[in-house]
Amino acid sequence: MLRRWRDIGRGGKQRRRAQSEDRIEKPPMRAISTAISPPAGRHRRCLRHEPNVTSSPHPGGPLVVVDDVHLTLGSPAGPVNILRGISLDIAAGETVALVGPSGSGKSSLLMLLGGIERPSAGRVLIDGQDLAALDEDGLARLRRRHIGIVFQAFHLIPTMTALENVAVPLELQGRNDAFARAKEELDAVGLAARLEHYPSQLSGGEQQRVALARAMAPRPEILFADEPTGNLDGQTGAGVADLIFALQARAGTTLFLVTHEEGLARRCQRIVRLKDGAIVADIRAAAA
Numbered sequence: 001m002l003r004r005w006r007d008i009g010r011g012g013k014q015r016r017r018a019q020s021e022d023r024i025e026k027p028p029m030r031a032i033s034t035a036i037s038p039p040a041g042r043h044r045r046c047l048r049h050e051p052n053v054t055s056s057p058h059p060g061g062p063l064v065v066v067d068d069v070h071l072t073l074g075s076p077a078g079p080v081n082i083l084r085g086i087s088l089d090i091a092a093g094e095t096v097a098l099v100g101p102s103g104s105g106k107s108s109l110l111m112l113l114g115g116i117e118r119p120s121a122g123r124v125l126i127d128g129q130d131l132a133a134l135d136e137d138g139l140a141r142l143r144r145r146h147i148g149i150v151f152q153a154f155h156l157i158p159t160m161t162a163l164e165n166v167a168v169p170l171e172l173q174g175r176n177d178a179f180a181r182a183k184e185e186l187d188a189v190g191l192a193a194r195l196e197h198y199p200s201q202l203s204g205g206e207q208q209r210v211a212l213a214r215a216m217a218p219r220p221e222i223l224f225a226d227e228p229t230g231n232l233d234g235q236t237g238a239g240v241a242d243l244i245f246a247l248q249a250r251a252g253t254t255l256f257l258v259t260h261e262e263g264l265a266r267r268c269q270r271i272v273r274l275k276d277g278a279i280v281a282d283i284r285a286a287a288a
């Protein structure tokens with residue numbers, strides 16, 4: 001059984017002691033492959049309405065299919081209906097902004113699309129593959145092959161430097177030039193002078209840029225990004241947005257961006273609006 005994220009990070013006191021002794025213990029690569037995913041599923045008690053149905057892959061269909069998805073989580077106050085019947089198809093290469101008030105379910109939907117969370121009912125298919133049919137290792141492999149995720153809370157590995165954090169997915173791809181590439185990615189987000197800093201030694205905006213560099217470095221087919229410019233000042237945010245759209249233009253990456261910024265949303269071809277866990281608008285650029 002692979003170790004998960006929770007087992008890999010070490011507490012601040014432990015890490016500082018290790019740093020002072022100049023012998024940071026690195027977690028094994030195999031453990032990290034699943035660890036890039038945060039432990040959301042562990043802490044959120046998902047209430048399943050009905051068993052999921054597995055379908056066979058069907059190449060040529062939409063890259064992402066969300067089919068009548070519900071998410072209900074248990075809380076001390078009783079069940080909370082977070083997503084209520086979401087259906088959405090995203091074509092390969094499409095750029096989609098997900099907007100809506102705080103608490104409307106945007107991050108929760110992104111967690112489902114990344115296979116971090118499992119729906120209570122309904123299906124999520126990526127490239128024809130029903131995520132319900134995959135176990136944790138299968139999901140990790142799917143993410144490694146197709147998906148980059150920038151989480152709202154970054155989820156950097158605390159015992160690794162910025163450079164090491166960005167190199168992880170590249171090393172998992174077996175690249176010999178992982179560290180050189182990671183350096184280029186950090187350079188591109190303006191962090192050339194912060195390569196050896198640990199996450200706790202970086203500002204929120206800097207951590208966000210490391211998270212973005214880590215997600216973009218393997219050139220994923222799909223980039224899911226939860227408020228990727230949310231902690232950045234206007235100028236840095238615009239620069240980071242330019243990088244995301246440059247990657248999209250260069251590699252035909254499918255983008256699914258959660259944002260509160262209307263300007264960023266308008267750069268996407270399509271704007272999907274959530275309210276109280278349901279889609280209330282789905283507007284293509286021409287009409288947006």
Ligand SMILES: Nc1ncnc2c1ncn2[C@@H]1O[C@H](COP(=O)(O)OP(=O)(O)OP(=O)(O)O)[C@@H](O)[C@H]1O
Pocket residue numbers: 043044045073074075080082100101102103104105106107108109152
């Ligand atoms: N573990 C949990 N148990 C119960 N309810 C939860 C849990 N996690 C999140 N929620 C609730 O689910 C709802 C949707 O949360 P989510 O994080 O998806 O919102 P969001 O649209 O991303 O908001 P924001 O814009 O503030 O990031 C919120 O009302 C939140 O309180």
Ligand SMILES: [Mg+2]
Pocket residue numbers: 106107108152226
């Ligand atoms: Mg959110």
